Amino acid sequence: MSVSEKIREILAEQALLSASDVSSTATLEDLGIDSMGVVEVIFAIEEAFSIEVPFNANDPEASAFDVSSVQAITQAVEQLIAAQKPTG
């Protein structure tokens, strides 16, 4: 499964949708994922890819991790995978 597919699967599970309903341009708001949901998504991403995601729920905009769209999340995760050794 590619990074993109896995992320769509995580988001779909959180949003109670099927993965095919998660378009790459969708925002988390489009998917109905609230701030608590975002924190769960970040946790699921960290678990799935064994990475540390720099994300502060106090100020999501200022975080280095871009959650503005499905595509943005995918790119950010790909960069983190490249930059970090798997942390287990």
Place this chain on the structure above:
Amino acid sequence: MTRRVVITGQGAICALGHTAPAIVSAMMEGTCGIGSLDFPNVDRLSIQIGGQVQGFDPTQHFTRSQLALFDPFTQFAVLSAQEAMAQSGVILTDELSLKTGVILGSAGGGLQTQDENYRTVYEEGKNRVHPFVVPRLMMNAASSQVSMIFGARGPCFTVATACASSNHAMGQAFQMIRSGAADVMITGGSDSMLCFGGIKAWEGLRVMSADGCRPFCASRNGMVQGEGAAVFVFEDLDHARARGATILAEVAGFSMTADAGDIVVPNQDGAARAMRGALADGGIDAAQIGYVNAHGTATTVNDRTEVAALRSALGSAAESVAVSSTKSMHGHIMGGTGAVELLSCIAAVKDGHLAPTVNHRTPDPDCDLDIVANIARDVKVDVAISNAFAFGGLNAVIALRRFL
């Protein structure tokens, strides 16, 4: 004039059943819900029995997002509150919601969440835990979730007084309505500590029985833990009458005392003062009491001390009053136990059914009261009291009166 407080709804879940009526009928049949515990690493425990909720599938009751936030102690409280509110039929309008509160008792809070996540970081060596560990484990999680589900915007908090938590909680709810601070209170308690860490800690105290809960029996050798919840709707009598509610019982009196003595050893005087205080609070004569739901943990010292306290508090009336410990059937539900046990007090005053003390084999000369051994009894009861005496020397007694 002081406002009167009545109970208009009840809900519960424990080893004896998943609803209040199921639990009450199991009690009256003398069912023992205690059996082999089933959870990871139970083989490493010296105590392997308990009153575990059976056949319960949380996914049948809660959404995915609720499950992420609800420890079992919250799940049990929410289900019980839903059952109680449905029976009560009270509708929380915008105005009434401001005068409706939630006070629940718990001794362990989200102990299973703590246990699981400590396992994750210490045993499995992982470096991250689910983001909702804190809102799952916090002691007020159940009270807050119940307030959110029903939109109850009045007084809301959790009481933690170990094994007396739900009696203290219900006492506070009673006083909230009596004082006019609230018109409706959703109150009771819940606990779910049947996990490796929960039982392992209790093993250390050496007060647990490995083979059964036998309150007031000469062969008793300790307590057995249970899990579950019971939640009630307490309501101002005039409010309940005005909407034509069915009234299950009147909450007549409440009292709480502290032994100021030992952190674990019960004290006859503190227990007796709490009972006398509840009678005085409700204007109740000891001779009017037809049923006592005892704390009755089945430890050697609790049961002996409680019997002496009953004699001290009730005088000659203690010799004829029916006393039972339903912990023999559902186990000690810790912070939820007083609430589950209030079900039997309601059954006593409302329907005249007295739940038995099961597993009773041999009379103990130190516990020679009428303990309703093994078989339920039908007798008209005007007043019932429910005792709870906690570690820490904290005692809380609640008195119910048959509503006429």
